[in-house]
Amino acid sequence: MRKFSSLFLVLLLVTSRSTFAQTKDSLIVAAIMKEANENSQLEKLGHELLDVIGPRLVGSPQMQQAHDWAVAKYKSWDITARNEKWGEWRGWERGVSHIDMVYPRVKSLEGMQLAWSPGTGGKTITAETIIIADLKDSVAFQQWLPNVKGKFVMISMNQPTGRPDYNWEEFGTKESFEKMKKERTAQTDAWRSRISKTGYNARTLPPALEKAGAVGIVMSNWSNGFGVNKIFGAYTAKIPTIDISLEDYGMVYRLTESDHKPKLSVRTDSKETGVVPTFNTIAEIKGTEKPDEYVMLSAHFDSWDGASGATDNGTGTLVMMEAMRILKKIYPNPKRTILVGHWGSEEQGLNGSRAFVEDHPEIVKNLQVLFNQDNGTGRVTNLSGQGYLHAYEFLARWLSKVPASIRTQVETRFPGSPGGGGSDFASFVAAGAPGFSLSSISWLYGSYTWHTNRDTYDKIVFDDVRSNAILAAIMIYMASEDPVKTSTEKSVLPPNPRTGEPGRWPAKTAPTRRGGLN
Numbered sequence: 455m456r457k458f459s460s461l462f463l464v465l466l467l468v469t470s471r472s473t474f475a476q477t478k479d480s481l482i483v484a485a486i487m488k489e490a491n492e493n494s495q496l497e498k499l500g501h502e503l504l505d506v507i508g509p510r511l512v513g514s515p516q517m518q519q520a521h522d523w524a525v526a527k528y529k530s531w532d533i534t535a536r537n538e539k540w541g542e543w544r545g546w547e548r549g550v551s552h553i554d555m556v557y558p559r560v561k562s563l564e565g566m567q568l569a570w571s572p573g574t575g576g577k578t579i580t581a582e583t584i585i586i587a588d589l590k591d592s593v594a595f596q597q598w599l600p601n602v603k604g605k606f607v608m609i610s611m612n613q614p615t616g617r618p619d620y621n622w623e624e625f626g627t628k629e630s631f632e633k634m635k636k637e638r639t640a641q642t643d644a645w646r647s648r649i650s651k652t653g654y655n656a657r658t659l660p661p662a663l664e665k666a667g668a669v670g671i672v673m674s675n676w677s678n679g680f681g682v683n684k685i686f687g688a689y690t691a692k693i694p695t696i697d698i699s700l701e702d703y704g705m706v707y708r709l710t711e712s713d714h715k716p717k718l719s720v721r722t723d724s725k726e727t728g729v730v731p732t733f734n735t736i737a738e739i740k741g742t743e744k745p746d747e748y749v750m751l752s753a754h755f756d757s758w759d760g761a762s763g764a765t766d767n768g769t770g771t772l773v774m775m776e777a778m779r780i781l782k783k784i785y786p787n788p789k790r791t792i793l794v795g796h797w798g799s800e801e802q803g804l805n806g807s808r809a810f811v812e813d814h815p816e817i818v819k820n821l822q823v824l825f826n827q828d829n830g831t832g833r834v835t836n837l838s839g840q841g842y843l844h845a846y847e848f849l850a851r852w853l854s855k856v857p858a859s860i861r862t863q864v865e866t867r868f869p870g871s872p873g874g875g876g877s878d879f880a881s882f883v884a885a886g887a888p889g890f891s892l893s894s895i896s897w898l899y900g901s902y903t904w905h906t907n908r909d910t911y912d913k914i915v916f917d918d919v920r921s922n923a924i925l926a927a928i929m930i931y932m933a934s935e936d937p938v939k940t941s942t943e944k945s946v947l948p949p950n951p952r953t954g955e956p957g958r959w960p961a962k963t964a965p966t967r968r969g970g971l972n
């Protein structure tokens with residue numbers, strides 16, 4: 455009887471201990487869910503970052519404002535935060551773009567100067583347009599080149615349709631859709647050949663036109679959706695480079711072709727602000743048991759500046775900030791140190807995260823895990839093991855604690871293959887550290903918001919972002935509590951299917967510490 459009862463007691467103890475762990479986990483998970491759902495700060499943070507501060511081009515004053523805002527925000531949540539300088543960049547500030555057609559009739563055009571485009575020196579420039587001519591070769595092009603003097607030069611193809619393919623597919627006949635695609639492909643090939651026959655490429659043509667006396671470069675980088683263009687950087691040094699909508703570009707193009715001699719009136723104000731320092735914002739909740747081991751949240755902070763960078767990577771930023779806020783409230787004394795990295799200059803080559811990896815070997819070496827998010831507003835639907843042989847064990851263990859409504863959305867791939875780029879987790883993977891990407895469902899990210907003039911607050915799907923903040927917070931909690939340090943043993947990579955050579959782990963790349971300056 456005595457024997458039985460002591461065994462019973464042991465059993466009871468064992469059971470209650472594991473029940474205790476289960477209860478503790480489920481209490482924390484429930485509290486995270488409650489805080490995320492009932493006291494969400496996502497909308498407010500999104501408004502402050504995207505509407506008030508705006509886009510965050512590296513080297514712009516808005517990028518600096520965003521870093522300072524994030525540090526202040528963390529401090530208001532009682533979280534330690536700092537801006538870590540890692541390099542310098544060309545300083546540039548976007549100003550107004552006023553673009554009008556003033557002849558043969560008046561129409562204000564939808565467009566803007568590209569990033570780093572020169573301004574018009576406080577003046578409005580009015581001039582005729584000219585289209586890059588289709589000539590035999592570069593010799594003929596050099597002879598033609600003086601024609602651009604005093605003109606706005608149009609360097610993009612005139613798209614045959616402003617309707618995205620999905621719209622043709624829904625409403626067009628099969629025959630007309632196929633015909634349009636065939637003609638567009640032929641036209642695209644012809645345009646490519648037209649540009650290559652000049653002897654220049656997309657990068658070198660604008661400076662050549664500038665040298666020949668053009669007053670501005672006009673282009674239209676359509677992004678295959680209604681009303682959406684991608685806005686990247688200019689290659690001119692003195693004259694403005696502007697992008698205008700497909701609709702307006704097509705109209706001006708046709709008027710130029712039909713010899714109506716349209717005139718554009720352009721004013722772009724932008725400022726060179728010299729060489730400016732660039733930063734990462736790092737925030738931290740100190741670990742209590744293993745302060746020298748790290749669990750890390752990650753999202754790049756910079757953006758292109760055609761819109762406000764809402765989904766690239768405003769939403770990733772919001773996910774990580776909200777997860778930090780929730781963790782500080784629900785789990786203020788983590789076992790391991792929780793860090794978040796808001797990286798500068800991802801868009802120009804993962805520079806902030808690469809610099810962090812170089813500058814903090816002690817963190818990289820003792821990294822339990824890093825979760826990065828950077829492909830839009832959608833809920834997370836993919837998680838790859840990045841080629842780490844044992845990623846399955848710990849990621850699956852942590853995921854098992856995530857509520858089914860979120861967990862069942864996530865398709866896992868193990869061991870997966872190591873990401874060589876694309877976003878900041880790759881900087882860690884290249885160093886052999888356990889960096890993972892929380893990969894989102896598309897919401898037509900590639901065409902409608904990625905690097906476009908439509909990447910704005912209204913495109914955010916807050917329920918999905920909220921779900922991602924919950925996922926990130928729970929995964930970080932589980933990673934911090936895990937009694938075991940994660941394994942970074944690499945799997946044997948499959949041979950390159952093309953060359954048959956053994957698969958190679960991506961190599962570490964040095965950051966550009968001084969960028970945009972010639």
Ligand SMILES: [Zn+2]
Pocket residue numbers: 754766767800828829877
């Ligand atoms: Zn991005």
